Amino acid sequence: MSNDSIMTKKAGVRTESEILKQYKDEFLKELVSVNIKREIILAWAAVILTAAILAINLLFLDNQEESLYVSLASYRLHILLLCVSAAFITIFSIHKSITLKNIFAVRLADISMNGFVLILCSIIAVNNELVGQRPFSYLTAMFCIGSMILMPAFERLFIYILSWVIYHAGLIFWVGDTMIIFQNFIFVTMLMALLLLISHINYSAHVNNFIDRKTIEEKNKELDRLYKINEERLRERTEELSQIIELEKLRVAFLPTYHMSLEHPSM
Numbered sequence: 128m129s130n131d132s133i134m135t136k137k138a139g140v141r142t143e144s145e146i147l148k149q150y151k152d153e154f155l156k157e158l159v160s161v162n163i164k165r166e167i168i169l170a171w172a173a174v175i176l177t178a179a180i181l182a183i184n185l186l187f188l189d190n191q192e193e194s195l196y197v198s199l200a201s202y203r204l205h206i207l208l209l210c211v212s213a214a215f216i217t218i219f220s221i222h223k224s225i226t227l228k229n230i231f232a233v234r235l236a237d238i239s240m241n242g243f244v245l246i247l248c249s250i251i252a253v254n255n256e257l258v259g260q261r262p263f264s265y266l267t268a269m270f271c272i273g274s275m276i277l278m279p280a281f282e283r284l285f286i287y288i289l290s291w292v293i294y295h296a297g298l299i300f301w302v303g304d305t306m307i308i309f310q311n312f313i314f315v316t317m318l319m320a321l322l323l324l325i326s327h328i329n330y331s332a333h334v335n336n337f338i339d340r341k342t343i344e345e346k347n348k349e350l351d352r353l354y355k356i357n358e359e360r361l362r363e364r365t366e367e368l369s370q371i372i373e374l375e376k377l378r379v380a381f382l383p384t385y386h387m388s389l390e391h392p393s394m
Contacts, residue, residue: 150337150341155230155234156230159230161333163237166237166276167220169271170216173208173212173244174209174212174216178209181205208251211240211244211247215240238286242289244268244272245287246293248267248268249262249265249290249291250293252265253294256302257301265315272322273287273325274322274325277329278326278330280327284323291316295311
């Protein structure tokens with residue numbers, strides 16, 4: 128079905144699925160581009176924060192109970208997080224056109240990256256619980272990804288539930304304290320539900336904004352088409368009127384001569 132036939136439907140209204148289907152590739156490119164820009168910002172934040180944690184690890188090497196928020200004993204995991212974040216920044220900052228080449232591969236890498244960070248931070252959080260500290264690394268990753276990264280429902284549910292399962296499995300098998308497990312289950316689950324809601328709102332707002340822009344663009348195209356049609360009709364009508372005027376001038380110029388020839392036939 129052509130754009131013109133779709134736009135000439137009753138009231139010119141198109142459904143969300145129609146617009147997203149027609150502009151699927153463009154929507155995915157825009158989605159990936161927006162996410163990568165935000166993920167680079169988050170990766171820089173992760174590099175700075177992780178580097179600070181590693182610096183603290185070196186400063187308090189003889190007293191690893193100084194930090195109330197992170198387990199300095201999990202520095203290997205922090206190094207891994209630092210390396211992954213730095214690699215992401217390097218790849219996607221240098222190859223800025225990568226999003227235009229293979230959208231499927233980039234989206235897969237995007238989902239994998241977010242899932243890996245959440246899972247890694249959940250493991251770091253379990254490690255923190257082993258030394259009586261708080262799961263702020265996991266909660267921070269959840270908040271950043273949930274509030275900034277745009278993901279469809281299936282993708283966000285997959286990575287969040289997977290990391291949630293790994294985190295609580297780690298608490299059950301490694302920590303084993305029933306009170307800690309119960310408290311974290313309530314707190315982390317409530318926070319995850321809140322962030323899933325925020326993520327849904329952000330994604331829906333982006334989809335609606337995209338649909339609104341495309342609807343306006345199509346309306347403008349339709350108006351331009353109608354304007355050109357009316358302009359062409361007006362031009363044709365003007366030419367017709369010009370011809371009529373010219374004929375009228377000839378008629379006016381011819382009639383006096385004709386009447387004079389009738390009045391004076393000998394002339």
